Amino acid sequence: MGFVSANQVTIGYTAASREDALHYLSDQAVELGFADDASAVETAFMARENEAETGLVAGFAVPHAKSDVIHTPGxxxxxxxxxxxxxxxxxxxxxxxxxxxxxxxxxGTTHLRLLSKAAVMLMDAGFRDKVRASTDPVEIAELINSGLED
Structure with missing residues (x-):
């Protein structure tokens, strides 16, 4: 069992804006059992977005929320x-x-480890191409897990 399962992958969401996408991801935090308060998660996402860009390269972003309302890393x-x-x-x-x-x-621990592994994965054009081409949540979860486990 990896860190990411298929139910943590959403394909084909229509977002009007970055804020709309982050709102959806905040709701997901509660739905997936990582947090109890979607609006506090959204506040944490936006606080981080206001510090510096979370968009990396080639259409990929790594938004991250750090908060007391998040009880399980995910x-x-x-x-x-x-x-x-x-x-x-x-x-x-x-x-x-x-x-x-x-x-x-x-x-300082989980966050930095996840962030550095995510950044390394997303710098790999082959990884980005596989994720972008896939419409299978299970395959995408496996791709990410293999990168997180390296």
Missing amino acids: VAVLKLVEPVEWPSFDGVPVDVALALYVPAGEA
């Missing part, structure tokens, strides 16, 4: 139907978000 994947404007290193709109949910008490 990851969710959101593939959008159409890219949305999202501040990123290369200025490309985002259509795939790899969201990290981090309990406040694990901010």
Whole structure:
């Protein structure tokens, strides 16, 4: 059993904006059992977004929320139907978000480990191409788990 399961992967969501995508991911935190308060998770996502861009390269972003309302660390994947404007290193709109949910008490450990592994995965064009091409939540979960376990 890996860190990411198929129910943590959403394919084909239509978001009007980055904020809409983050709202969805905040609701997912509660639905998936990582947190109890979606609006507090959303506040944590936006606080991080206001610090610096979470868009990396080639349409991929790694939004992350650190909060006391998150009791279980987790990851969710959101593939959008159409890219949305999202501040990123290369200025490309985002259509795939790899969201990290981090309990406040694990901010220096779990958070940094997940973030560094996510960044390494997303710098690999082959990995990005596989995730973008797949419409299978199980396959996407397996791809991410293999990267997180390295």
